[in-house]
Amino acid sequence: MTVRTTADRRTRTALVIGGGVAGPVAAMALRKAGVEATVYEAHDGPAPRDRGARPGGAMTIAPNGQLALEAIDAAEMVRAIGTPVTALGLRSWTGRDLARLTSPEDLPATRFVWRTELYEAIARETERRGIPLHTGKRLLDATDTGAGVTARFSDGSLAKADILIGADGLHSTVRSLIDPTTPKPHYAGTLTFTAHVSKTELPSTEGVLYMCYGKKAYFAYQIFDDASAAWAVNLPHREPMTQTEAQAVGAKEWLKRLRTAFADDRTQAPDLLADTDPQDLLITGPTETMPQVTSWSRGRMILIGDAAHATSPTSGQGASLATESAVQLARCLRDLPPDQAFKTYESLRRPRAEKIQKHTTATPTATSAAARTATAKPAGPVTRALRDALLPVATKVSGAGGAVWGTWQFNHKINWDERVG
Numbered sequence: 001m002t003v004r005t006t007a008d009r010r011t012r013t014a015l016v017i018g019g020g021v022a023g024p025v026a027a028m029a030l031r032k033a034g035v036e037a038t039v040y041e042a043h044d045g046p047a048p049r050d051r052g053a054r055p056g057g058a059m060t061i062a063p064n065g066q067l068a069l070e071a072i073d074a075a076e077m078v079r080a081i082g083t084p085v086t087a088l089g090l091r092s093w094t095g096r097d098l099a100r101l102t103s104p105e106d107l108p109a110t111r112f113v114w115r116t117e118l119y120e121a122i123a124r125e126t127e128r129r130g131i132p133l134h135t136g137k138r139l140l141d142a143t144d145t146g147a148g149v150t151a152r153f154s155d156g157s158l159a160k161a162d163i164l165i166g167a168d169g170l171h172s173t174v175r176s177l178i179d180p181t182t183p184k185p186h187y188a189g190t191l192t193f194t195a196h197v198s199k200t201e202l203p204s205t206e207g208v209l210y211m212c213y214g215k216k217a218y219f220a221y222q223i224f225d226d227a228s229a230a231w232a233v234n235l236p237h238r239e240p241m242t243q244t245e246a247q248a249v250g251a252k253e254w255l256k257r258l259r260t261a262f263a264d265d266r267t268q269a270p271d272l273l274a275d276t277d278p279q280d281l282l283i284t285g286p287t288e289t290m291p292q293v294t295s296w297s298r299g300r301m302i303l304i305g306d307a308a309h310a311t312s313p314t315s316g317q318g319a320s321l322a323t324e325s326a327v328q329l330a331r332c333l334r335d336l337p338p339d340q341a342f343k344t345y346e347s348l349r350r351p352r353a354e355k356i357q358k359h360t361t362a363t364p365t366a367t368s369a370a371a372r373t374a375t376a377k378p379a380g381p382v383t384r385a386l387r388d389a390l391l392p393v394a395t396k397v398s399g400a401g402g403a404v405w406g407t408w409q410f411n412h413k414i415n416w417d418e419r420v421g
Contacts, residue, residue, distance in 0.1 A: 065320025082111025
């Protein structure tokens with residue numbers, strides 16, 4: 001009888017399902033760990049340009065996400081395309097500044113990026129590293145043989161590897177294969193919109209990203225030194241709408257409704273909405289939340305990113321947490337056989353992910369104050385008055401470190417060279 005050693009049982013190949021952020025980053029980390037990974041993306045291109053918006057939607061990469069990328073020598077791709085966010089400003093609908101939270105000085109600055117540009121940068125880096133990325137590959141199902149996994153795609157093709165990693169987002173197919181009883185994402189009560197403003201007469205915010213508690217809806221914006229700007233809205237909407245249904249309403253009509261919603265606000269929202277060309281409006285559809293995922297793995301299949309631990313849409317941590325998980329999973333697979341690697345990975349990641357999920361949806365202090373703006377019901381006059389009075393005090397005494405933005409979330413360094421297990 002031949003006994004296989006740990007070295008014999010190590011992971012050598014991986015199928016990565018999902019070509020957004022988590023999937024390609026996981027493939028890069030796996031390559032550094034000595035595992036040959038291939039990425040499969042359902043869409044026809046790795047980063048399809050969003051219809052109706054020139055640069056696509058906006059997002060931020062937090063310091064912890066950049067630190068995770070540094071561990072696999074990939075942080076420069078974000079720095080090259082990102083604009084630093086030096087502080088987070090919270091404002092009332094009246095224009096009153098409620099708080100300003102600065103970034104920790106000893107960590108990389110949060111970077112504002114256009115989603116499409118980030119996807120394109122990731123695709124270029126993936127190609128530069130010689131990692132295969134196949135598009136038009138929608139996963140239908142997968143068979144776990146105990147010694148490996150065979151994936152079947154909608155075009156009839158098959159792919160085999162030692163393990164399969166689900167980096168396929170909130171509506172993950174892999175998650176349903178791991179646990180068919182897992183609850184589905186549910187509508188959170190708001191519709192989201194993002195836009196790029198080519199030119200505005202408003203002054204630069206000098207690196208500050210403002211989040212405004214509008215009278216009827218939430219508005220976030222940043223104005224850049226070249227007089228361009230980006231904004232995002234969470235608009236309460238009682239009845240659920242799919243992205244297709246929302247897009248069918250049309251950009252002109254949505255802009256009209258948004259301008260009406262913010263007409264009474266004494267912030268920059270009315271001016272930025274007036275400066276927005278309908279063709280630059282991205283109708284991103286409903287906000288959705290995901291109940292806690294009980295099973296992150298089964299056999300030789302494992303989840304990372306939003307497929308495992310989706311955060312609040314306004315937390316600013318989705319891509320960064322996904323990047324952390326991708327790197328940590330690669331470290332575990334480098335040092336341990338798959339079954340042990342998966343257990344160790346989850347023990348490393350679940351407590352942190354769930355703490356951030358709870359922090360950005362539960363307590364109205366400091367960094368979570370902005371994340372709670374995804375709520376479906378606008379605050380009434382009494383609630384607004386209490387919030388505007390208490391929030392400045394809360395940010396000074398909160399566990400986030402006073403007026404420093406998200407220190408405990410951001411200061412999370414991964415030591416790539418440290419052995420796992």
